[in-house]
Amino acid sequence: xxxxxxxxxxxxxxxxxxxxxxxxxxxxxxxxxxxxxxxxxxxxxxxxxxxxxxxxxxxxxxxxxxxxxxxxxxxxxxxxxxxxxxxxxxxxxxxxxxxxxxxxxxxxxxxxxxxxxxxxxxxxxxxxxxxxxxxxxxxxxxxxxxxxxxxxxxxxxxxxxxxxxxxxxxxxxxxxxxxxxxxxxxxxxxxxxxxxxxxxxxxxxxxxxxxxxxxxxxxxxxxxxxxxxxxxxxxxxxxxxxxxxxxxxxxxxxxxxxxxxxxxxxxxxxxxxxxxxxxxxxxxxxxxxxxxxxxxxxxxxxxxxxxxxxxxxxxxxxxxxxxxxxxxxxxxxxxxxxxxxxxxxxxxxxxxxxxxxxxxxxxxxxxxxxxxxxxxxxxxxxxxxxxxxxxxxxxxxxxxxxxxxxxxxxxxxxxxxxxxxxxxxxxxxxxxxxxxxxxxxxxxxxxxxxxxxxxxxxxxxxxxxxxxxxxxxxxxxxxxxxxxxxxxxxxxxxxxxxxxxxxxxxxxxxxxxxxxxxxxxxxxxxxxxxxxxxxxxxxxxxxxxxxxxxxx
Numbered sequence: 001x002x003x004x005x006x007x008x009x010x011x012x013x014x015x016x017x018x019x020x021x022x023x024x025x026x027x028x029x030x031x032x033x034x035x036x037x038x039x040x041x042x043x044x045x046x047x048x049x050x051x052x053x054x055x056x057x058x059x060x061x062x063x064x065x066x067x068x069x070x071x072x073x074x075x076x077x078x079x080x081x082x083x084x085x086x087x088x089x090x091x092x093x094x095x096x097x098x099x100x101x102x103x104x105x106x107x108x109x110x111x112x113x114x115x116x117x118x119x120x121x122x123x124x125x126x127x128x129x130x131x132x133x134x135x136x137x138x139x140x141x142x143x144x145x146x147x148x149x150x151x152x153x154x155x156x157x158x159x160x161x162x163x164x165x166x167x168x169x170x171x172x173x174x175x176x177x178x179x180x181x182x183x184x185x186x187x188x189x190x191x192x193x194x195x196x197x198x199x200x201x202x203x204x205x206x207x208x209x210x211x212x213x214x215x216x217x218x219x220x221x222x223x224x225x226x227x228x229x230x231x232x233x234x235x236x237x238x239x240x241x242x243x244x245x246x247x248x249x250x251x252x253x254x255x256x257x258x259x260x261x262x263x264x265x266x267x268x269x270x271x272x273x274x275x276x277x278x279x280x281x282x283x284x285x286x287x288x289x290x291x292x293x294x295x296x297x298x299x300x301x302x303x304x305x306x307x308x309x310x311x312x313x314x315x316x317x318x319x320x321x322x323x324x325x326x327x328x329x330x331x332x333x334x335x336x337x338x339x340x341x342x343x344x345x346x347x348x349x350x351x352x353x354x355x356x357x358x359x360x361x362x363x364x365x366x367x368x369x370x371x372x373x374x375x376x377x378x379x380x381x382x383x384x385x386x387x388x389x390x391x392x393x394x395x396x397x398x399x400x401x402x403x404x405x406x407x408x409x410x411x412x413x414x415x416x417x418x419x420x421x422x423x424x425x426x427x428x429x430x431x432x433x434x435x436x437x438x439x440x441x442x443x444x445x446x447x448x449x450x451x452x453x454x455x456x457x458x459x460x461x462x463x464x465x466x467x468x469x470x471x472x473x474x475x476x477x478x479x480x481x482x483x484x485x486x487x488x489x490x491x492x493x494x495x496x497x498x499x500x501x502x503x504x505x506x507x508x509x510x511x512x513x514x515x516x517x518x519x520x521x522x523x524x525x526x527x528x529x530x531x532x533x534x535x536x537x538x539x540x541x542x543x544x545x546x547x548x549x550x551x552x
Contacts, residue, residue, distance in 0.1 A: 020438045024519045026357045029511025032349040037505045039345035046338040048326020049378045050295030061300045069359040070302030073394045079298035082388045083231040085120045087290040096285040099258030112251040114223035118240035125287035126201045130158045133278040135270030137162035137191045156199035159284045164211045182452030202243025206252050213451040218499045225328040228381040299385045300375040304358045308368035314399045316525045317372045319458045320347035320406045321379030335501035346409035350518040367529035376458050386458035390465045397550050401534040403469040405459035410474030410517045411509040412486050417442040417475030421454045426468035427535040431527035466546030468535040472521050
């Protein structure tokens with residue numbers, strides 16, 4: 001009898017919840033911390049996709065979804081297998097270049113360059129291949145820009161050297177390539193894709209700390225272990241590169257000097273529409289012998305049904321990747337496990353917390369549309385799990401109202417501000433701004449648009465197929481000033497913790513700030529779930545065409 005009364009009182013409390021009401025009290029902050037601690041524990045071995053530790057982490061999330069009461073999203077299973085091909089380059093790999101008169105130079109893997117292959121085989125490479133500088137490696141008709149001038153055969157079988165990011169805007173064209181904001185043309189993924197379409201054999205991207213927003217140590221650790229791609233079907237004719245590589249600016253400078261070419265002058269020349277690719281006269285030899293394996297890894301997904309008999313057939317998708325970098329090169333303390341506590345065990349914990357709050361609500365009191373909680377694999381490998389889901393969705397794209405992505409949750413302390421990357425691109429922005437007003441918080445724009453964060457997490461594959469998407473990020477206007485370890489971690493994150501073994505759970509993490517961000521994300525999702533119609537991309541946005549194809 002007492003249980004019946006308790007359930008009835010809980011029903012009354014939850015049934016009275018209105019859209020916009022603060023649900024922070026419904027979250028269990030300590031449980032969120034425990035989930036982060038568990039997911040980032042050493043026995044999960046850095047949650048590398050395709051590893052035993054990664055499989056255990058995915059199963060842990062599936063078990064949590066089941067315990068919460070979420071329904072499996074793939075038939076009777078919470079797991080959607082993603083077919084992955086893994087390659088791990090021999091760390092003794094050398095890059096050799098030869099200039100005029102037989103002058104040559106050899107560079108070391110890890111210190112000077114990193115490389116992998118798109119050939120999906122254990123041996124790949126180039127021999128005596130011409131090195132061509134193609135500027136930014138961009139063909140963008142909408143900006144009247146083409147770095148691939150001349151006969152198309154000019155690039156076949158060649159290694160293309162290119163600058164990352166977009167060409168800079170000028171006083172004459174302040175809006176060129178989005179001005180300060182990075183477009184997809186500036187992303188390394190686009191540059192590899194475009195070079196492959198041109199028939200190139202390989203690409204060397206020039207790294208600088210300024211252009212990437214992080215140091216060479218991040219490139220080294222991110223590419224020095226297993227690298228994955230979605231396995232190509234036997235009939236798939238998508239072009240690929242034998243060599244996909246990054247090199248330090250210093251290494252590229254030494255390469256070009258073999259033939260008396262100046263890197264700074266080449267960079268400057270590439271900033272003009274009149275730029276014409278430069279045949280450097282340098283030959284490249286690079287053979288990658290790799291460990292090779294077919295290694296599927298699962299996306300994890302569960303559903304909390306909505307309340308409206310009709311609208312519950314439409315879905316708001318919350319996403320947050322579960323993977324990290326696994327076990328790799330040891331740091332100065334001998335630690336080889338990349339635990340990924342902030343990135344992104346914290347996001348997984350937040351999503352599970354949101355799902356738990358929704359699942360506890362009586363169905364009649366829930367938001368109208370349903371929620372799909374997606375935990376993609378292989379985000380750190382190039383958003384592969386989310387890309388696979390976008391091409392093989394578990395609920396129809398035409399009935400997907402929007403995607404809210406969480407990649408790294410605030411554990412420092414409550415803030416007065418937040419951002420939602422991409423909110424200005426679609427009518428989702430209306431609900432984000434409403435949520436900011438409801439919580440008396442300041443909605444910040446992208447504070448570092450030149451870094452292209454919109455293209456760097458799992459919401460982006462959804463945008464590419466026309467689903468309005470945002471990525472919620474915490475702000476930096478803290479209610480209480482940070483001190484000690486909190487302040488040091490916050491200020492030094494990119495330099496010392498990002499994609500490093502040092503991204504570990506700390507006892508000082510503040511659960512109230514995690515709850516604040518999770519509750520805000522749920523509020524945004526609830527507004528979308530209760531909206532009279534599904535959000536759409538703005539007509540002026542680059543993803544509007546895909547949206548109209550998805551929903552004519």
